Amino acid sequence: MKTDTQLRDDVQAELNWDPAVKACDVGVIVKDGVVTLTGHLASHAEKYAVELAVQRVHGVKALAIEMTVKLPFDNQRTDADIAMAAERALEWNVLVPNGKIHPMVTEGWLTLNGEVEWDYQRSAADGAVRNLMGVTGVSNLVKVTPKLSPADVEKQIHDALSRQADREASRLSITVNGSQVTLRGTVHSWAERDAVQGAAWATPGVSVVVNDLLVDA
Template sequence: MRSDAQLRSDIVAELTWDPAITATNVGVIVKDGVVTLTGHPSSHAEKYAIERAAQRVKGVKALAIEMPVKLASDYERTDADIAMAVERAIEWNVLVPDDKIHPMVEQGWVTLNGEVEWEYQRRAAEGAVRSLLGVTGVTNRVVVKPKFTPADVEKKIREALERQADREAEQIKIEVNGAHVTLSGKVHSWAERKAAQGAAWSAPGVANVINNLLVEA
């Protein structure tokens, strides 16, 4: 088990390694495995990169984000300009269905509303606007509403599991409650656990996956 000092050192190293991050502008505080990140990133894209970098480090139990975005004067844009850029970014993204996402911008913060059929479309909409100039944050309120019944979703996940990992598929239990999927049972490696989760996320209409699979060597 890593000490707090070792964990902090690993996080700082990961931040320094990522070229999208100015590591010297990020403060890292660790107590009992809980990490607090402080500072003022110059864009929402950098803030997102900082959060993801910290999450990649082994031993992080939880993250507290205290990093309001502080735009450089050259990066500042009016809400009207940002809203227009957001609309175009969504319109030009082939993964986002037309006329399904309705953005709102207030003081640089983008809120996405709407309904889509797939989780990847929800994520694509957020990804399309995250790095736009002037954006200080993104709230993704897009809802995944499937056109499939829970039985259809379970069947498609089961078929995907059998294609990808036939030996493990029989030991995995799938529960579908609306757009929420829970996986339980046993697999033989972390790679198989991750693959099973990916298969569940790829099913139509899935908005949340709870992965309770146990790795048993």
């Protein structure tokens, strides 16, 4: 098991390695495997890249995000400009159902509302607007309301995990309450945690996933 000092050094090395990140703008504090990130970044896209980079580091048990986005003057846009750009980005993304998601912008913070049938559509909408110039943050409030209601959601998730990775399937507890799935247990990395959550979201009939999985690094 890594010490906090080793983990901090690994996180900083990963940030320095990632070309999408300006590592000198990010402060890293580690205590008992929990990583706290601080600093002011120039875009929401960079903030998201920092979060992904830290999740790739083995040994990170949890993340506390205390970073803020402070746009350079030449990157600032009016809310109307951002809203128009977001509307076009959603319209041009083939994975986003036409007319189902509606962007709203307040002081650079972009909120997505609407309903879709699948989580991949919800995620695609987030990805379509995340990197737009002038965006300081994104709240994805899009609801997943599937038309399908399979009789055995739990079995479908277990079957999916068994096809993808037997280890995850054997270590998990999956509870289904209506269209809500709760995941409990331990996994070995953030990547495995995301994979299990993705398998749950990909199951027809699932509209809410509560991910209580722990990373046992």
